[in-house]
Amino acid sequence: MNKFFSLPRFSxxxxxxxxxxxxxxxxxxxxxxxxxxxxxxxxxxxxxxxxGSLLPEVAGVSYIVFLAxxxxxxxxxxxxxxxxxxxxxxxxxxxxxxxxILNAPVTLxxxxxxxxxWAAAKATLSGLAILLVIAALGFVAxxxxxxxxxxxxxxxxxxxxxxxxxxxxxxxYDFFMYYFTLFVTPMILLSGVFFPxxxxxxxxxxxxxxxxxxxxxxxxxxxxxxxxxxxxxxHLAALLVTALAAYWLALVLTRRRLLK
Amino acid sequence: MxxxxxxxxRKSYAGREVVAGVSFTLARGECYGLLGPNGAGKTTTLxxxxxxxxxxxxxxxxxxxxxxxxxxxxxxxxxxxxQFDNLxxxxxxxxxxxxxxxxxGISDAATRSRIPDLLDFAGLAGKENARxxxxxxxxxxxxxLARALVNDPDLLLLDEPTTGLDPQARHLIWExxxxxxxxxxxxxxxxxxxxxxxxxxxxxxxxxxxRIVAEGAPRQLIATHIEPQVIEVYGEDAPAWAGxxxxxxxxxxxxxxxxxxxxxxxEQVAPLLAHLAERPELRTLHRxxxxxxxxxxxxxxELRD
Numbered sequence: 001m002n003k004f005f006s007l008p009r010f011s012x013x014x015x016x017x018x019x020x021x022x023x024x025x026x027x028x029x030x031x032x033x034x035x036x037x038x039x040x041x042x043x044x045x046x047x048x049x050x051x052g053s054l055l056p057e058v059a060g061v062s063y064i065v066f067l068a069x070x071x072x073x074x075x076x077x078x079x080x081x082x083x084x085x086x087x088x089x090x091x092x093x094x095x096x097x098x099x100x101i102l103n104a105p106v107t108l109x110x111x112x113x114x115x116x117x118w119a120a121a122k123a124t125l126s127g128l129a130i131l132l133v134i135a136a137l138g139f140v141a142x143x144x145x146x147x148x149x150x151x152x153x154x155x156x157x158x159x160x161x162x163x164x165x166x167x168x169x170x171x172x173y174d175f176f177m178y179y180f181t182l183f184v185t186p187m188i189l190l191s192g193v194f195f196p197x198x199x200x201x202x203x204x205x206x207x208x209x210x211x212x213x214x215x216x217x218x219x220x221x222x223x224x225x226x227x228x229x230x231x232x233x234x235h236l237a238a239l240l241v242t243a244l245a246a247y248w249l250a251l252v253l254t255r256r257r258l259l260k
Numbered sequence: 261m262x263x264x265x266x267x268x269x270r271k272s273y274a275g276r277e278v279v280a281g282v283s284f285t286l287a288r289g290e291c292y293g294l295l296g297p298n299g300a301g302k303t304t305t306l307x308x309x310x311x312x313x314x315x316x317x318x319x320x321x322x323x324x325x326x327x328x329x330x331x332x333x334x335x336x337x338x339x340x341x342x343q344f345d346n347l348x349x350x351x352x353x354x355x356x357x358x359x360x361x362x363x364x365g366i367s368d369a370a371t372r373s374r375i376p377d378l379l380d381f382a383g384l385a386g387k388e389n390a391r392x393x394x395x396x397x398x399x400x401x402x403x404x405l406a407r408a409l410v411n412d413p414d415l416l417l418l419d420e421p422t423t424g425l426d427p428q429a430r431h432l433i434w435e436x437x438x439x440x441x442x443x444x445x446x447x448x449x450x451x452x453x454x455x456x457x458x459x460x461x462x463x464x465x466x467x468x469x470x471r472i473v474a475e476g477a478p479r480q481l482i483a484t485h486i487e488p489q490v491i492e493v494y495g496e497d498a499p500a501w502a503g504x505x506x507x508x509x510x511x512x513x514x515x516x517x518x519x520x521x522x523x524x525x526x527e528q529v530a531p532l533l534a535h536l537a538e539r540p541e542l543r544t545l546h547r548x549x550x551x552x553x554x555x556x557x558x559x560x561x562e563l564r565d
Binding site for chain 2: 003013016017019020023024027095096097099100101102103104105106107258259260
């Protein structure tokens with residue numbers, strides 16, 4: 001079944017798929033943004049002020065400032081994952097939206113590219129919304145923070161692609177629980193979102209340094225603190241390679257599922 | 261020019277041959293039916309035509325384009341009504357059409373100018389801003405048909421377009437499909453409603469286990485494959501009667517449950533009815549043979565699901 005493994009082919013028809021999702025989102029934009037903002041903000045203020053008041057400085061800054069940059073990354077990941085899992089699965093499997101689109105002159109490669117870019121865009125919006133709030137609260141040190149925006153988009157691409165792999169394999173919505181409990185939640189705890197990775201035992205630190213979310217945190221945190229990230233090129237490359245490889249795998253698995 | 265040419269099409273799934281050498285062609289302006297029990301290979305054949313599944317072997321040309329090599333170009337000129345409703349539930353009626361037009365590269369302005377005509381055709385005039393949840397099953401089906409026309413296609417592929425509809429809704433769809441044929445469109449229709457096929461199709465193929473077992477015009481298939489008259493005999497004693505009935509009363513007798521179907525020549529009708537009149541416990545119905553009789557003769561009476 002070699003044909004399923006061919007490299008992704010991109011065409012402008014993917015934009016029509018992206019715009020379809022955008023039109024749906026626009027109808028519910030305000031509740032959607034507020035909903036995406038509420039949960040991370042509750043954690044940020046609850047843990048940041050509550051737990052933070054018990055702590056001395058963490059990694060040289062107050063705990064809420066430390067946590068703010070982690071929250072930007074974690075909620076970008078969450079937004080990308082939810083969109084690429086539950087929403088994409090609804091469109092693929094429940095509503096059969098993809099099936100309808102494939103009867104038009106749009107290929108499955110276009111559909112998946114549209115979904116991928118859409119989930120990344122929605123995740124970027126989610127990350128940006130939090131970035132704006134924490135900037136307004138004075139938790140952002142300098143305009144260097146603007147460089148976090150492309151990192152947020154890349155993080156969105158990375159987790160959207162990983163999510164699409166799981167969607168391509170999912171028999172039902174229940175399947176996504178495994179992804180969250182076995183991959184997403186442990187990763188949040190190991191990637192330096194809530195506490196510095198240096199607190200972990202050495203072997204776990206090594207594993208943690210390979211996680212995509214850890215790369216995002218290593219880039220975003222210094223940028224929000226007004227510093228240049230260490231090994232920025234390596235972290236960017238890791239996110240980019242993960243995004244592209246995961247997208248290709250997602251595409252192969254989706255072709256195998258829908259074009260057999 | 262032929263709108264669709266399928267030649268020697270074969271497709272297997274997990275070692276089971278679902279389509280086992282199917283060939284047919286559709287001339288422009290023709291309505292061609294694919295009839296067959298569940299699992300006969302109808303939908304797989306359509307998927308192969310659209311380039312959504314690569315056949316194991318065989319040649320397909322749709323709307324003048326080789327499939328699957330130029331499937332995208334072919335789909336530009338084709339409209340599809342799928343078996344299961346896949347309209348966008350988040351959109352209004354007009355948004356469904358506009359967004360679908362974008363998949364063909366049609367500008368919103370161009371689709372917008374066509375929407376009144378499309379909705380008028382579908383009997384949905386004035387429903388532009390209706391939410392999808394407010395539409396009945398028949399209205400959704402008609403909207404799906406309007407959606408398939410958004411690119412003004414030459415060829416329409418309809419996969420069981422009236423399944424699940426009430427008689428009023430079915431008749432309305434049939435009337436619209438006839439109008440499309442009058443406009444010169446070509447239609448490939450799959451169905452397992454014999455009356456639908458008899459009404460609409462110029463020619464049809466009966467598919468069974470991936471093979472075409474008969475092909476021709478509906479009247480011609482009835483004339484070729486089956487006796488012209490049918491007398492159905494009902495009652496508890498009907499199977500016993502059929503078992504003991506003398507040869508010569510009917511050419512063939514098939515028993516299904518408590519019904520005996522007697523397939524007879526015109527001159528056998530009067531003697532058989534006279535014989536049955538002596539058995540008042542058996543109820544009878546005399547009718548001309550139809551496509552369903554041909555279908556059941558060729559594909560058998562066993563359930564296929």
